[in-house]
Amino acid sequence: MNFIIIGNGIAALQAAENIRKNDSQSKIMMISREKYNTYFRVKLSHLLGQQFDLEKLYVKPQQWYEDNNIDVLLKRNVLSVDTDKKIVKLDDGSILEYDVLIVASGSHSFVPPVKGNNKKGVYAVRSLDDVEKLNDYINGKRKGIVVGGGLLGLEAAWSLRQAGYDMTVIEFFPRLLPKQSDEEGSMIIEKIIKDSGINLVLGAEVEEITGDPIDSVVLKNGNKVNADFVIFSAGVRPNLDVVSNTSIKVNKGILVDDFMKTNIDNIYAAGDVAEYNGKIYGLWTVALAQGKTAGLNAVGIKTVYKEVLPSSTLKITGVDVFSSGDIFDDGAVTYRYKNGDIYYKLFAKENKLIGAILIGDITNSTKVKKVIDSGLDLKELLTSSKDAKEILEKI
């Protein structure tokens, strides 16, 4: 058998690893337009404005690929897929045949259609290459703007602030982390971020990036913020270009069933590019689990994907934020606790924990995630506890 995997992110790597564990003979090839073997993409924000050791970023050492006989074709773009002929065409003109194809092409940063967004000095951070280019450009510069006050935007601003840059975060919503926190939690995070010296402009929209090289960002309300560089952190979109003009069914992402299989029998999809059950989470844990499921099914081991509930952690020293599960269900019973900058909110339904926000102290995050994922019945605890702190201590 001949397995081809488009991409070499965590979904692709998991697929390759799980095929090989169950099939020592077949040919497995991962193809990526990046120039590096699979690395921890989740660490990229922390490399901004910093020196780093590339070796520590790799998920597997080079030897692993050799030991497992997994071929990796780097700096190669897959231009198209022909599902009838079972071939992929690459940008160097070569054509490769497959028996089973796994599309794990991930996603790219969404950059809003703002005037001046293609100027030198405007970036979005998705790859190690983006980090290297950005770090080169900002060397010797002083003022930066991050457009987007979500998890990644705040992490980027924080790293650059630590490296000595004057940073401003511009957020469209009137509060930070609107997807990961409720209003009360957002206020606490806002205070900590401001105290760190990062400027916040909330409820604002970027109209234009001016100057060449850029010198400022003009907002829709007419205000101007000076900047030597701008980073967009406004979400991601799946990399669907490779399956356009094929009969592979796509909605927002590539549609997959419980086995990560597309509508075509020998083609699977996983990770940021796959849409499962109407959802694309764009999360590492989800990509990992889907890649594994796709790999197992591709090699003939029928495995149903067990949905991974979304959870995220803000990885900034001193601003511990963890959010998991459903935190916006109006029908949920809520349990709250607040003491200074420590804030917990738990969401329960039918005697089960369905979501949690932990700010300031996330030591219980793993435990909470397990309880949410397991759907454990907590009737006694929920009825006898007075607040979220007590529940966290007792579960």
Ligand SMILES: Cc1cc2nc3c(=O)[nH]c(=O)nc-3n(C[C@H](O)[C@H](O)[C@H](O)COP(=O)(O)OP(=O)(O)OC[C@H]3O[C@@H](n4cnc5c(N)ncnc54)[C@H](O)[C@@H]3O)c2cc1C
């Ligand atoms: C800065 C940053 C921080 C993050 N932090 C977190 C976090 O804290 N927690 C979390 O859960 N998630 C986080 N994420 C998201 C997480 O990294 C992704 O969900 C995950 O990496 C997706 O993996 P993937 O394998 O689906 O795709 P990707 O990692 O995007 O890999 C896809 C690969 O395919 C390649 N490719 C695409 N099209 C082609 C083609 N046509 N030909 C050849 N190659 C192609 C791409 O270049 C890429 O290398 C973060 C992401 C970023 C950018």
